[in-house]
Amino acid sequence: MILVNKLIEVLKKNKIEFFTGVPDSILKNFSLYLEKLPKQMHVIATNEGLATSLGIGYYLSTKKIPCIYLQNSGLSNAINPLISIANKAVYSIPLFLMIGWRGSPKKFDEPQHNAKGKITTKLLKLLKIEYCILREEEDLKKLNKIIKTAKKNQSIVACLVEKNTLKFGQIINKKKEKNYIFRHEFIEEFLKLVPKKSKIISTTGFTSRELMDLRKKNKIKNGKDFYMVGGMGHSASVASGYALHSKKKIFCLDGDGSILMHMGALRTIGYLKKKNLSHILLNNNSHESVGGQPTSAFGIDFKKLCISLGYKNYFFINNKKNLKIKIKSFIKSKGPSFLEVKINNGSLKNLSRPKNLNKIKKNFMSTYD
Numbered sequence: 494m495i496l497v498n499k500l501i502e503v504l505k506k507n508k509i510e511f512f513t514g515v516p517d518s519i520l521k522n523f524s525l526y527l528e529k530l531p532k533q534m535h536v537i538a539t540n541e542g543l544a545t546s547l548g549i550g551y552y553l554s555t556k557k558i559p560c561i562y563l564q565n566s567g568l569s570n571a572i573n574p575l576i577s578i579a580n581k582a583v584y585s586i587p588l589f590l591m592i593g594w595r596g597s598p599k600k601f602d603e604p605q606h607n608a609k610g611k612i613t614t615k616l617l618k619l620l621k622i623e624y625c626i627l628r629e630e631e632d633l634k635k636l637n638k639i640i641k642t643a644k645k646n647q648s649i650v651a652c653l654v655e656k657n658t659l660k661f662g663q664i665i666n667k668k669k670e671k672n673y674i675f676r677h678e679f680i681e682e683f684l685k686l687v688p689k690k691s692k693i694i695s696t697t698g699f700t701s702r703e704l705m706d707l708r709k710k711n712k713i714k715n716g717k718d719f720y721m722v723g724g725m726g727h728s729a730s731v732a733s734g735y736a737l738h739s740k741k742k743i744f745c746l747d748g749d750g751s752i753l754m755h756m757g758a759l760r761t762i763g764y765l766k767k768k769n770l771s772h773i774l775l776n777n778n779s780h781e782s783v784g785g786q787p788t789s790a791f792g793i794d795f796k797k798l799c800i801s802l803g804y805k806n807y808f809f810i811n812n813k814k815n816l817k818i819k820i821k822s823f824i825k826s827k828g829p830s831f832l833e834v835k836i837n838n839g840s841l842k843n844l845s846r847p848k849n850l851n852k853i854k855k856n857f858m859s860t861y862d
């Protein structure tokens with residue numbers, strides 16, 4: 494166990510004062526510390542490649558090393574600027590990466606995390622990124638050493654953090670929620686109304702888990718689901734690829750963190766103009782599945798955005814009033830249609846996790862009787 498304050502002490506001593514990244518559940522106690530910092534010192538980025546690039550820009554203007562934090566799944570988003578800009582053989586820009594190590598071989602995790610966890614150290618080696626593993630306070634000495642290496646060699650270094658390593662001393666009281674609908678209330682009603690032969694592709698985190706459990710609980714056979722347990726930000730593109738070659742009605746259940754991560758996907762949907770594609774944004778302005786850290790979705794006018802990108806219709810729900818009627822008219826509309834649902838933070842308890850992924854894929858791809 495490592496107290497976040499002790500970790501911060503090491504970073505401060507090394508003049509690391511700027512933080513940017515995408516939140517991760519392993520690093521959520523670190524995020525609690527970062528929440529207090531002003532925008533100039535901490536930016537929650539929409540994807541890990543952008544975080545890396547923000548860090549590169551910060552170095553170019555200040556000559557100081559930035560801290561870029563991410564889940565190891567996001568290392569793939571970061572690889573392009575890491576290898577093609579910051580790498581020693583290119584511009585040799587010193588960066589410090591703090592990586593939440595899901596699927597570390599020492600910890601039990603889900604299939605998608607195990608796949609990435611196993612190759613994370615290999616990837617770092619391949620990228621020639623020196624790293625240390627943080628498990629105990631003693632390991633902070635190694636951290637101090639590799640940051641000094643980054644400075645001296647103008648290189649990229651990283652530390653890997655396993656589950657349940659970082660502890661935060663204070664108790665944080667979360668702000669009171671607005672009076673919107675809950676994600677599960679919307680999904681439950683939507684599932685009851687979804688046409689029999691339709692397909693649903695749902696985003697990473699609580700959305701997929703709630704969809705799976707609510708389908709089971711209510712024994713709903715209408716529609717078949719594909720849970721995007723990994724590949725955050727790509728559910729809308731998977732849905733577009735499906736819609737392009739199918740006549741079936743296809744729904745994408747998305748999150749605001751996820752939509753922001755690869756927002757270009759919205760333009761592809763608007764450009765392709767598939768009538769059978771309907772896109773639902775469950776907007777809680779936060780990364781709820783990894784600790785509730787804010788996204789930057791607040792203030793976006795999704796109506797103007799989607800219509801200008803080529804969607805045909807925009808629908809809006811923020812409470813339970815006329816819920817059925819609103820969902821029905823969204824389902825009936827000719828796409829591409831966009832439905833923004835403003836939701837409170839708050840999820841069902843004891844959610845199960847999609848496990849038999851091959852079976853889920855086969856069921857999703859199977860035809861209807």
Ligand SMILES: Cc1ncc(C[n+]2csc(CCOP(=O)(O)OP(=O)(O)O)c2C)c(N)n1
Nearest residue numbers: 566567698725748749750751779780781782
């Ligand atoms: C590439 C990548 N980066 C980070 C994560 C960690 N992660 C899992 S779910 C999630 C939050 C998703 O936020 P949002 O789409 O708004 O859905 P919510 O959790 O609020 O339901 C994050 C950051 C991930 N799985 N993949």
